Amino acid sequence: METSTEPAHKPDPGPTLLDVSDISLRFGGVQAITGVSFTVNHGELFAVIGPNGAGKTSIFNCINGVYRPQEGSIRLDGTQLVGLASRRTAELGVARTFQNLGLFTNLDIIDNLMLGRHHLMRTGFIAGALWWGRAKREEIENRAKVEQIIDLLELGPYRRKPVGMLPYGIQKRIELGRALAMEPRLLLLDEPVAGMNLEETEDMARYILEVRASLGLTMIMVEHDMHVVMDLADRVMAVDFGVMLTTGTPAEVQQDQKVIDAYLGKAS
């Protein structure tokens, strides 16, 4: 069983980290994803775009085990992810943020980030109750790692505040922090700048770039803000109605007639 994962520290745009091959997902009669395939390389920032209901978040949910696609395979460094519980995919190094925030609102930033390290820690009920020994050592070690992330994302001033009381832009950043605390190999960002004003958007874009530069993390981003997508992403995949339209560099995708049609409707 593979439990501890180290982030790839240098961007290595060579071999494939994630290989999604021909996945299809149905809910009863509704076809959410149809035969979508793509690969993400080590160190790459891969963006998924598409109109509302195109199946972008469903693709994320397939990768981290929330949904189980009926067909196709998803391999992370060769390990099959289809059929694994999301808890297991987390242990294998898949972390994600949520479109509508999935923070633990009554806990402070430190506890939220420490929870990101849950799968890297071992203290159980008995060791925890005794405190002295492993629990204390583990708390201190992991706290130090969490504080590094708090520094990186400049969350210091809010450390001890219940996160539910913090502004939306900060909460989005805490989500990113919690995902980073998981020491993932693959980070899934579900609309990291949705609902943000220009300033918050630029802040978030800066943090994503900083995370990339300092940790060399491989990321997949679902986003509607085309400026952010075009500026940050190495490659972009466009989907509509659960079908892949095209994959390519931001410039290529922008020019693609199918993408333009999907967003603006066909000229008739």
Next chain:
Amino acid sequence: MARRSPYLITDYRSDLRLFGSNWKRFGLLLMVVAFIGAPLQLDNFWLGLLGLVAVYAIGGIGLNLLTGYAGQVSLGHAFFLGVGAYSAAWFGGQQGWPMLLWLPAAALIGAAMGALVGPIALRLSGQYLAIVTLGLLFIGEHFMVQWKAVTGGTRGTSVNADLAIGPVDFANLELFGITFTRNQGLFWLLWGVVALVALMAKNIARTRPGRALQAIRDRDVAAEIIGVSLSRYKVAVFALSSGIAAVAGGFYGAAVQQFVSPVEFGGIQGLVFSITFIAVIIVGGMGTISGGIVGALVVGALPRITQRFADYLPFLKSTPNDSGIILVGQFNLMLFGALIIVFLLAEPLGLAALWRRITTYFKAWPFSY
């Protein structure tokens, strides 16, 4: 060289201290003084009452881990206290086991029963879970009445269990040639256990398992995605909470009542008993360990106090034949109900939150935030 500010924390070790500030250390000192001194100062009535409060505190801490931390509602808490009380009666009383054996046995049986209920919480939540746990009280009542060999049936059974740790018998305490009364000795025993349970629960709450429980309470889907096993933690917290309840029940039977009967732990009275514990954590503060103790002081003390002073309150009557409008017992039930409603409306996180608000106010003074 400038003197270091006492508020400046420079390493994680000191940040993680439970009693980190001077104020908190002072508070700890006060508690220790109260712990040692109370039995020497208080009369028998108050000591007996505080013994009951200690049982409420232990049970309240257990329920708070389940409801306050993990967010799982339970109306069956009294059932697990009953399991503990009958375990004390059987292993401690009938079999004559020493306390250091019957108490862990009671805790383990309670925990095992709780672990059986746990899987239900994987399927149900909120009021549905509450109804299922309510069912426990009626199933429990049936067993308590029917399993006569162990329980003594409807009439119940007296509990004559050992309350000694090695040579120190708390029921007949003799230290340094001084003989203490039963209530004095039991105060030290019970509140010692409260301190121990509170410390262990606090340690669980502030480490990995406790954070996992709170994550499940706040957002279970996100918890699963970051690697928290819902099934493992839900079953574990039911086991833990029930085990602690059984310890409380064991002391309730062996130390406080010296008697168990199915009337208290099963059926409607069991429900009232369960709701008492819900009142304890709501008044004290959900999701805090100290809340369980503070809530127990309020909820445990109120009924006995109204009973004692019933003669002075014209609308209360101690027996049906007295003058007055309402019986003390019924009045107490209404009082619990009123407490729960008032706290849920005015201070949903209980006295602990109120205390936090007051201390924050004085810390920030003269600024308002």
